[in-house]
Amino acid sequence: MALQRSDVEKIAHLARLGLNEGELPRFTDALNSILGLVDQMQAVDTSGIEPLAHPLEATQRLRPDQVTESNQRDRYQAVAPSTENGLYLVPKVID
Amino acid sequence: MQWEVVIGLEIHTQLATQSKIFSGSATTFGSEPNTQASLVDLGMPGVLPVLNQEAVRMACMFGLAIDAEIGPRNVFARKNYFYPDLPKGYQISQMDLPIVGKGHLDIALEDGTIKRIGVTRAHLEEDAGKSLHEDFNGATGIDLNRAGTPLLEIVSEPDMRSAKEAVAYVKAIHALVRYLGICDGNMAEGSLRCDCNVSIRPKGQTEFGTRCEIKNVNSFRFIERAINSEIQRQIDLIEDGGKVVQETRLYDPNKDETRSMRSKEEANDYRYFPDPDLLPVVIEPGFLDSVRAALPELPPQKVERFQSQYGLSAYDANVLASSREQADYFEQVVKIGGDAKLAANWVMVELGSLLNKLGVEIDQSPVSAEYLGGMLLRIRDNTISGKIAKTVFEAMAAGEGDADSIIESRGLKQVTDTGAIDKMLDEMLAANAEQVEQYRAADEAKRGKMFGFFVGQAMKASKGKANPGQVNQLLKAKLEG
Numbered sequence: 001m002a003l004q005r006s007d008v009e010k011i012a013h014l015a016r017l018g019l020n021e022g023e024l025p026r027f028t029d030a031l032n033s034i035l036g037l038v039d040q041m042q043a044v045d046t047s048g049i050e051p052l053a054h055p056l057e058a059t060q061r062l063r064p065d066q067v068t069e070s071n072q073r074d075r076y077q078a079v080a081p082s083t084e085n086g087l088y089l090v091p092k093v094i095d
Numbered sequence: 096m097q098w099e100v101v102i103g104l105e106i107h108t109q110l111a112t113q114s115k116i117f118s119g120s121a122t123t124f125g126s127e128p129n130t131q132a133s134l135v136d137l138g139m140p141g142v143l144p145v146l147n148q149e150a151v152r153m154a155c156m157f158g159l160a161i162d163a164e165i166g167p168r169n170v171f172a173r174k175n176y177f178y179p180d181l182p183k184g185y186q187i188s189q190m191d192l193p194i195v196g197k198g199h200l201d202i203a204l205e206d207g208t209i210k211r212i213g214v215t216r217a218h219l220e221e222d223a224g225k226s227l228h229e230d231f232n233g234a235t236g237i238d239l240n241r242a243g244t245p246l247l248e249i250v251s252e253p254d255m256r257s258a259k260e261a262v263a264y265v266k267a268i269h270a271l272v273r274y275l276g277i278c279d280g281n282m283a284e285g286s287l288r289c290d291c292n293v294s295i296r297p298k299g300q301t302e303f304g305t306r307c308e309i310k311n312v313n314s315f316r317f318i319e320r321a322i323n324s325e326i327q328r329q330i331d332l333i334e335d336g337g338k339v340v341q342e343t344r345l346y347d348p349n350k351d352e353t354r355s356m357r358s359k360e361e362a363n364d365y366r367y368f369p370d371p372d373l374l375p376v377v378i379e380p381g382f383l384d385s386v387r388a389a390l391p392e393l394p395p396q397k398v399e400r401f402q403s404q405y406g407l408s409a410y411d412a413n414v415l416a417s418s419r420e421q422a423d424y425f426e427q428v429v430k431i432g433g434d435a436k437l438a439a440n441w442v443m444v445e446l447g448s449l450l451n452k453l454g455v456e457i458d459q460s461p462v463s464a465e466y467l468g469g470m471l472l473r474i475r476d477n478t479i480s481g482k483i484a485k486t487v488f489e490a491m492a493a494g495e496g497d498a499d500s501i502i503e504s505r506g507l508k509q510v511t512d513t514g515a516i517d518k519m520l521d522e523m524l525a526a527n528a529e530q531v532e533q534y535r536a537a538d539e540a541k542r543g544k545m546f547g548f549f550v551g552q553a554m555k556a557s558k559g560k561a562n563p564g565q566v567n568q569l570l571k572a573k574l575e576g
Contacts, residue, residue, distance in 0.1 A: 014175070014364055014366065015175075016177055051191075053170040053192070053369045053375050054170075054369065054371065054373075054374050054375060056374060058374050059374050059375055059376065059377040060146055060373055060374040060375060060376045060377070061145070061146075061374075062145075062146050062147070062148035062151060062376075063119075063145045063146065063147060063148065064148060064149075065112050065113050065114050065147050065148065065149035065150075066113065066114055066119060067113055067114045067119055067120065067121045068114070068119030069114075069118060069119045069120045069121070069131075069133040071130040071131070072133070073127075073129045073130050073132070076129070076132070076134070076137060077129070082234065084231050084234075084236065085128065085236070086127055086128040086129050086130070086238075087128050087129065087227060087231070087236030087237055087238055088129065088179075088236070088237040088239070089231050089234040089235070089236060089237070090179040090234060090235050090237055091234060091235070092228075092233055092234055092235050093178070093179055093226055093228065093235045
């Protein structure tokens with residue numbers, strides 16, 4: 001199942017990537033060749049193999065429930081483009 | 096056309112941890128904006144999330160309490176969408192392998208029957224920040240204090256058939272998480288929020304109708320009203336020849352209606368995938384055993400025990416066990432006061448209406464369990480009557496001290512001296528000679544009511560302090576002449 005140009009447009013929109021007219025066919029081809037590789041891999045018999053969630057042979061370490069961070073707002077907000085009353089300001093969101 | 100309503104709920108409960116699910120920031124509600132947002136919460140490049148073990152333990156407690164299977168290996172996934180209060184551009188959640196699998200919860204319906212509601216799953220995830228849409232010169236303000244707060248999202252089966260059932264289920268979940276101590280249940284502060292999936296279908300049809308999701312309803316009352324108004328909207332729509340469109344809606348309590356937020360067709364495709372920053376979480380059987388061993392007594396067991404141990408009715412047991420705080424208060428009163436039925440009555444009736452009037456929860460009661468228990472002792476040893484006890488209770492509520500000191504300072508001790516009561520009755524009867532004549536002339540059927548009159552006069556004459564049992568006995572003897 002090959003991707004159409006419209007699929008790539010949709011994926012680009014979801015990822016908020018602005019692809020221009022020249023890039024769209026190029027990315028459509030590139031993505032389709034990746035899917036071609038996936039198709040080849042589909043031929044491998046994977047029955048009885050547990051899906052891989054992570055390439056490392058390890059499990060998640062947990063941390064104790066302790067507050068270890070202190071208020072560093074001023075330092076973090078020093079690099080923010082716009083702040084007011086301790087809030088980060090962003091272009092108005094219309095839902 | 097007869098319609099059947101189908102409701103499924105997604106309940107987000109904020110877990111009562113000290114720190115966030117993936118960072119060491121505090122989770123305190125109501126702090127100054129962005130003072131509890133660390134580099135991890137801000138989604139700065141190069142940071143790594145590290146899972147909070149307490150969030151895992153709390154999720155396991157919930158799973159065990161609803162008889163669910165706990166995933167021995169659960170995996171975090173990224174849910175991708177763009178919104179300014181989600182700095183990373185994805186929410187860390189769980190998709191294919193949630194921590195809590197299929198379980199169930201029983202709810203009591205109004206007619207007293209018990210209905211079992213299926214819980215499909217419950218998964219751990221992080222909360223987003225808050226967008227403040229007040230105008231900051233045309234901009235939106237972002238507070239990320241809440242970003243990264245641990246949530247347990249509890250997803251039900253579409254098992255509910257009315258708004259009332261849905262509310263009963265939310266209340267049962269609310270009581271359960273508070274019993275477990277894993278969520279403070281404060282709906283006004285957003286600690287427990289509910290998304291309601293509502294659809295209708297002709298009665299008898301097995302396929303589900305198209306559903307709408309009402310987002311973020313945050314009180315029991317609004318859940319019921321939002322669902323009912325959505326049901327009516329769907330019925331009107333279909334009966335007028337229209338079709339329900341699958342979409343997300345918002346409930347407006349002022350207009351008592353739901354309105355469209357966004358249609359699912361245009362909704363985000365979240366492109367879940369396993370989060371490479373987090374390894375699979377393995378729940379060891381030994382850990383689960385220790386969680387199970389530490390589970391508190393849960394509402395169903397408590398209701399049963401209240402009936403068998405204290406001889407309470409099913410109704411009383413249910414009311415008293417509806418919150419852990421109330422159940423503990425009741426048991427403390429019984430421990431001191433001794434009489435469980437008397438304690439149940441006082442906690443449910445007098446204390447209940449006092450708290451209602453003050454608008455406070457039982458843990459802020461102005462009358463402590465120790466004081467109420469102490470007062471019940473004085474009722475039981477006949478120091479005061481049940482009627483005088485109400486005066487004592489009011490005085491305790493007003494902060495006048497414990498029952499003994501109030502009885503002493505106000506001189507409320509019941510009169511049990513037969514000689515004194517005898518004398519008081521003679522005076523009272525002499526003052527009501529006419530009524531005495533009438534009583535003696537009356538037939539048995541009418542005497543009951545007339546006798547009540549004399550008892551009333553006697554209690555009035557003694558300012559309520561005469562022992563009612565003795566008054567009855569002596570008065571009867573005197574009137575029979």
